[in-house]
Amino acid sequence: MSNWNAGYVAEIAYTYGYYEELNPLRLRLPLLAAGLALPDSGTACELGFGQGISANIHAAASSTRWHGNDFNPSQAAFAQELASVAGAGAQFTDESFAQFCCRDDLPDFDFICLHGIWSWVSAENRALIVDFLQRKLKVGGVAYISYNTQPGWSAMMPMRDLLAEHSRVMSAPGVGVLARVDGAIDFVDRMIAVQPRYLEANPLLADRFEKLKALDRNYIAHEYFNADWQPMAFSSVAAMLGEAKLEFASSANYTALVDMLNLTAEHQQFLAEIPDPVFRETTRAFLVNEQFRKDYWVKGARRLTPLAQVSAVRAVRVMLAVPRDEVVLSVHGVLGDADMDERVYAPVLDAMADHRVYTIGELEQQLAGSEAGLAALLQIILVLVSKGSVLAVQDEVDIVVARPRTARLNAHLLEQALARTDLHSLASPLTGGGVVVSHLQQLFLWAKQQGCPTPQEWVRATWPVLLRLEQLLTKDGQALLTEEENLAELLARAEYFSARTLPVLRALGVAD
Secondary structure (H helix, E strand, O other), rough: OOOOOOOOOOOOOOOOOOOOHOOOOHHHHHHHHEEOOOOOOEEEEEOOOOOOOHHHHHHHHHOOOEEEEEEOOOHHHHHHHHHHHHHHOOOOEEEOOOHHHOOOOOOOOEEEEEHHHHOOHHHHHHHHHHHHHHHHHHHHHEEEEEEEEEEOOOOOHHHHHHHHHHHOOOOOOOOOOHHHHHHHHHHHHHHHOOOOOHHHHHOOOHHHHHHHHOOOHHHHHHHHHOOOOOOEOHHHHHHHOOOOEEEEEEEEEEEHHHHOOOOHHHHHHHHOOOOOOOHHHHHHHHHHHHEEEEEEEEEEEOOHHHHHHHHHHOEEEEEEEEOOHOOOEEEEOOEEEEEOOOOHHHHHHHOOOOOOEEEEEHHHHHHHOOOOOOHHHHHHHHHHHHHOEEEEEOOHHHHHHHHHHHHHHHHHHHHHHOOOOOEEEEEEOOOOOEEOOHHHHHHHHHHHHOOOOOOOHHHHHOOOHHOOOOOOEEEEEEEOOOOHHHHHHHHHHHHHHHHHHHHHHHOOOOOO
């Protein structure tokens, strides 16, 4: 019998997360900020799609034709179910990398993405991925790759190896993976209690391990317990991807694009003296102690003329995706939390407060005479997008195509909320991607779709569902134990949702 999982954790399902970086629309701002030409967006592929939440949302919410592959058949089946509901023509398979990457019936792709997979597969599979990128990524196309990186993982790598080795050596035969995870965590916990000298030399590891213990066990199993697990230096990844003719374009982490949030003046000056871009990024990882990278790579990057860059930036469409008065004027970077100058950000937010779609050029005209020139406005938008306060919006023709697809997919996801609580995103035809909508908010939307027009009726429709799922509410961090308390809190949340959140979801095309 073949070892179809190739050392990857397949005994339990991966989490049902949505990853915005896999949205092709999202790469436009970073590439334009770097002065690079944009790719087409006709075809896209995700390698290792997990449960297929991201790929299905992006397929339904855009005109892009999506393909995807994940070796786990149960995850592929779930992804195929969503694809069938949405009717966007997305194709998902459960082949190995060796099978999928060598197929001759796949189109060439404008966008190929891998979230985390690069760190979790064998050297042989990474070679297959590089070959696939070389053959199937179009000239001018973009690859998104996220991965664990050094030096941020260097101190933790031996502890990860100890966790995995305990799972392999010390677990009883036949014990499930989650029990092995718990056993390994308990072992390291007890080891820390005897104060090993390794932790004396690396005092921050104890706190990092405490944070690890609080994570979802399914996530821990997939992140830490695969047979193959390899954090890499940026330079090593660049060398491998160079074989596929890819070159680094930009970080996909928007806050990483704003140096003042992550680098001191001395750091910036030090990096400015390094002419080689790969060595500069490799060095930067030491300055910020980087643990995880999210990067865009381009095959055949073309630099725009200044005039073309300005024109393309002005044409980018954006909208405010949260109530104006809920935008907190602070942003987190490597250097900690930084206050956002209200004199700079407030005029931009005020101009977008009606949740209409604006081009950056239109905002520039509205703010003429203020401190927000085009260069400053681009940085303001990057920061606001990084916070989730602002989202990029696709062209009207693509919105029209996406609306019926996202309506079908969202209706299905809302039905799923009657029996499960682990799906946290719905599809927006405007943004081409997903929007976080909590389980309770999904139930309110479901009740609304059932013909319940008021918050009071939403409460009557959703309370039995919450009881069945054993999802009692909390207030101020305290569990509400009586039905009366729960119903009062449920009504308060329903009224808030109706007044504040629902108008934004309507503007995003997520709700009617």
